[in-house]
Amino acid sequence: MDRSPSTAQRLRWLKWVLLFLGVFALAVVELLLALSDRQPWGHALQWLVESAIYVILILLTFREISHLQARLDQQLEESRHLARVQAALIQLGMKLATSRDEMTICKLTVEIILRALLYERAELVLVDPVGGEQWRYASGTASAGENAYGVEIPLTVGMERLGSLYFVRRNGPPGDSEYSMLLSAANQAALAIANARLYADQFKQRLNAERGEIELRQRERSLEVFKEIARAALESPNFMALLQALADNLGVLLHSDSAFIFLWDDSRKTGQLAAAWGVLRQSAASLQFEPGEIPLVGAALESGKALAITDISTSAFLRPQIAAKLQSRALLALPLIAGDLRLGVALLGHRGEHVFTADEVSLGEQAAGQVALAMARARALEAAQQRANELDALQKANAVLLSTLDLENLLGQILDAAISAIPAAEKGSLHLVARDTGQLQVRAVQGYTDARIRVFSLTSSTSYIARAVREHRPLLVQDAHIDPRAGTFGDVPESQAMASSIIAPLLMGGKSLGAISLDSYHKYAFSQADLRLLVSFATTATTAIQNAQLHSEVQKQAITDTLTTLYNRRGFEELGRREVERALRFGRPLSALMLDIDFFKQVNDIYGHQIGDQVLSGFAQRCSQELRQIDLLGRYGGDEFVALLPETELEGARQVAERLRTLVSQVTFAASAVPVKITMSVGVAALGEGVKDLDGLVKAADQALYRAKRSGRNRVIV
Numbered sequence: 001m002d003r004s005p006s007t008a009q010r011l012r013w014l015k016w017v018l019l020f021l022g023v024f025a026l027a028v029v030e031l032l033l034a035l036s037d038r039q040p041w042g043h044a045l046q047w048l049v050e051s052a053i054y055v056i057l058i059l060l061t062f063r064e065i066s067h068l069q070a071r072l073d074q075q076l077e078e079s080r081h082l083a084r085v086q087a088a089l090i091q092l093g094m095k096l097a098t099s100r101d102e103m104t105i106c107k108l109t110v111e112i113i114l115r116a117l118l119y120e121r122a123e124l125v126l127v128d129p130v131g132g133e134q135w136r137y138a139s140g141t142a143s144a145g146e147n148a149y150g151v152e153i154p155l156t157v158g159m160e161r162l163g164s165l166y167f168v169r170r171n172g173p174p175g176d177s178e179y180s181m182l183l184s185a186a187n188q189a190a191l192a193i194a195n196a197r198l199y200a201d202q203f204k205q206r207l208n209a210e211r212g213e214i215e216l217r218q219r220e221r222s223l224e225v226f227k228e229i230a231r232a233a234l235e236s237p238n239f240m241a242l243l244q245a246l247a248d249n250l251g252v253l254l255h256s257d258s259a260f261i262f263l264w265d266d267s268r269k270t271g272q273l274a275a276a277w278g279v280l281r282q283s284a285a286s287l288q289f290e291p292g293e294i295p296l297v298g299a300a301l302e303s304g305k306a307l308a309i310t311d312i313s314t315s316a317f318l319r320p321q322i323a324a325k326l327q328s329r330a331l332l333a334l335p336l337i338a339g340d341l342r343l344g345v346a347l348l349g350h351r352g353e354h355v356f357t358a359d360e361v362s363l364g365e366q367a368a369g370q371v372a373l374a375m376a377r378a379r380a381l382e383a384a385q386q387r388a389n390e391l392d393a394l395q396k397a398n399a400v401l402l403s404t405l406d407l408e409n410l411l412g413q414i415l416d417a418a419i420s421a422i423p424a425a426e427k428g429s430l431h432l433v434a435r436d437t438g439q440l441q442v443r444a445v446q447g448y449t450d451a452r453i454r455v456f457s458l459t460s461s462t463s464y465i466a467r468a469v470r471e472h473r474p475l476l477v478q479d480a481h482i483d484p485r486a487g488t489f490g491d492v493p494e495s496q497a498m499a500s501s502i503i504a505p506l507l508m509g510g511k512s513l514g515a516i517s518l519d520s521y522h523k524y525a526f527s528q529a530d531l532r533l534l535v536s537f538a539t540t541a542t543t544a545i546q547n548a549q550l551h552s553e554v555q556k557q558a559i560t561d562t563l564t565t566l567y568n569r570r571g572f573e574e575l576g577r578r579e580v581e582r583a584l585r586f587g588r589p590l591s592a593l594m595l596d597i598d599f600f601k602q603v604n605d606i607y608g609h610q611i612g613d614q615v616l617s618g619f620a621q622r623c624s625q626e627l628r629q630i631d632l633l634g635r636y637g638g639d640e641f642v643a644l645l646p647e648t649e650l651e652g653a654r655q656v657a658e659r660l661r662t663l664v665s666q667v668t669f670a671a672s673a674v675p676v677k678i679t680m681s682v683g684v685a686a687l688g689e690g691v692k693d694l695d696g697l698v699k700a701a702d703q704a705l706y707r708a709k710r711s712g713r714n715r716v717i718v
Helices: 005-037 040-098 102-117 176-235 239-253 295-303 320-326 358-401 407-421 451-455 464-471 528-558 569-586 600-607 609-626 650-666 694-710
Strands: 121-127 134-140 148-157 160-170 258-265 270-278 307-309 330-338 341-350 427-433 440-446 475-477 500-508 511-520 590-597 632-637 640-646 668-671 674-677 680-686
Touching: 005 040, 040 102, 040 176, 102 121, 102 134, 102 160, 102 176, 148 176, 160 176, 176 358, 239 258, 239 270, 239 341, 239 358, 258 295, 270 295, 270 341, 295 307, 295 330, 295 341, 330 358, 341 358, 407 427, 407 440, 407 511, 407 528, 427 464, 440 464, 440 511, 464 475, 464 500, 464 511, 500 528, 511 528, 528 569, 569 590, 569 632, 569 640, 569 694, 590 600, 590 609, 590 650, 590 694, 600 609, 600 674, 609 632, 609 640, 609 650, 609 668, 609 674, 640 650, 640 694, 650 680, 680 694
Parallel strands: none
Antiparallel strands: 121 134, 121 160, 148 160, 258 270, 258 341, 307 330, 330 341, 427 440, 427 511, 475 500, 500 511, 590 640, 590 680, 632 640, 668 674
C-alpha cells in the first residue's frame, strides 16, 4: 500500500539535507587541507571520491528506510482496515438486532460489508424454505474486470441453509482474517434472517388468532344484526318504517358514518331516497334527487355486486354536489336484489376517505341479501294489502255510485270515492264532454278552492285530460312541470302547482264521456297500481254516469219548456235552489234577472199566437247565446223569463241585463217571414242581507221589473 504523502515528503527533504550537508562538510575539510599543504588537485580528487561514497551510502540508507516505512504503512493500513471491518461488523450486528424484515436484513448486510471491505460487488441470495424460490439483492458494479475473484459464503443456521452471500474482489482471494470476518457477517445475517422468519411466523400466528377472534366477534355481531333485520321485518308497522329500521341496522353493522336506502323505480330507471341513518336521519325526507342524478344506484343494480368508492371526488358515478348532499366522501353501494326483483340499493357512507376491505364488502353483501329478503317480503304483504284495499275501495265506490241517480250529486260522489281510494291524491277533478259543443267541462272538483276552476271549459287540445279523452287511454303523469302547456286549468295558480297526475277516461262503447283526473303537489306521487285502480273505478263510474244522464234526460223533459227548450218554472226552481244553496255554502255571489217582453200581447193580437210563439222561441235562443253555460235561464210564465247568474255581483248582473236589453232592441225577429221588433224590461237583484233564498231573490228581481215597467219599459232597474 502507498505511504502517506506527509511521511514520504519528510524523508525526501531529510535525504537532500543530509546529502547537501555531507558534501558541503567534505568540501570544507578538503579545502582547508588543500590550503595547508598546497595540493589542491589532490584534495579536489579526494573530495570527489569521498562525496561519491557519501552520496551512495546516504541513498542506500534512505532506500532501506523507505522500504521499512512502506512495510510499516501497510501494516498500519491493514490494522485500520481490520478495525473498520470490526466496526462494520459491530454496526451490522446492532442494526440486525433490531430488524425484523428479511429484505432490510439483506440490504444492510450487503451495503455495510461492501462499504467496509471496499469490494467491487456483493450479492445476497435467499431461498424460500417452502417454495424453493430465490430472492436476490445485489449492490456494486456489474463487472469487476478480468482479475476479479468471487467468494461464496453459505448462510446457515444449524443444519438449515438459508441462502448464500457472494463477494467479488480483485487481486486474489481474501486473507484468513478477512474471510473469518466475512463468515462472521454471514453468520450474523443468517441468524437475523432466522429470527426475522421466526418473528414473522409468530406475528402471523398472533395475527391469525386475533383475526379469528375478530371474525368470531364480527359473526356474533352480524348474527345479532341479522336477527334485528328479521325482527324489523316482522314488527315494522309499514314498509317505510321497515326501511328506516333496515337503514339503522346497516349503519351499525358496518360502522359507517351514514347509511341510505334508495328504492328503485324500474319504469323510470332511477332510485329515490327512502330512508337514512346517521347525521341525515332526520332530514332525509327533505333530500330530493332528480332522475338519473345518482348513477351509482343504477350501476350497482346493473352489476349485481357491491361497488366501493374510496373517494367520491374522483368517481364518475357521483358529482361533487351530490356527495355534498350525502355528506360522504367514501361510499359502498350494495344492490338489494331478491330473486328477479331489483328492489333498490343501500349506500354506506364515510365522511373521509375509506378503503373498504374484502371483509367489509363481504359482510355488506350478506347484510344486503337479508335486507332484500325483508323488503321483498314486506313488498309482497304490502301488495296483498293494497289489493285488498283496492277491492274494498271499489266495493264501497260501487255502493256509493248505485246510491243516487242525481247526476250532480253522483259526479261529486265519484270524485270523493276516487280520492279516498287512492291516498296519494291530494286534489281531483271530473270532466264531461258537453253534448252541444263537444268541449270538456268541469263538472266536479275536490280540493281546489279557486272559484275559476268550477266554471272552466277545457279548450286546449294539448292538455293531459284532453289527450286522454281523445286517445281513449289512461295517462300517468309523473312530472307535470315538463310540459306546462299540458296543465288542466291554464294559468290558475292552484293548477300550476300540481306536479303529478293520473287520468282515466270515461269510456262507453268506444265513445269517451269525459275523464277523471287525480292530482298531487309531489312529483312521482302515483304508481302504475294507482292508475290501474283508477281505470277500474272509472269503468264502474262510466256506467253510473250514463245511467244518471239517462235519468237526467227523463227528468229534464219534465222540467223543460217545450216551446223554448228552456227550463220551465218547476225546473228553474229545482235547479235554482241548488245554486242558491251552493252560493250560500261557499259564500259566493249570485244574482237574478227577471226579463219581460214589452207589450207582447200586442204581438199576439197583431200577428197571431203562432208568430208570437216564434218570437218567444227566438227571444229565448238569443238570450241563451248571450249568457254563459253555467248561467241558469228559464221561462217563468207567458212572456216572462228568469235567469240566475252564479259568481256574479249585482253590478255585473246589471251590465249583463243592459247588454241583453240593448241586443233585443236592435234585433229583428223574423217570424214566418214577418219582421217583428220588440223591447224588454229587466229587473235585477242579488243575494244579500235581506235575500236569503230563491223565492226572496226572484221576488226582489220581480219587484225591480215592476218598477222598470212603471218607469216606461225598455230599461233595467236594479
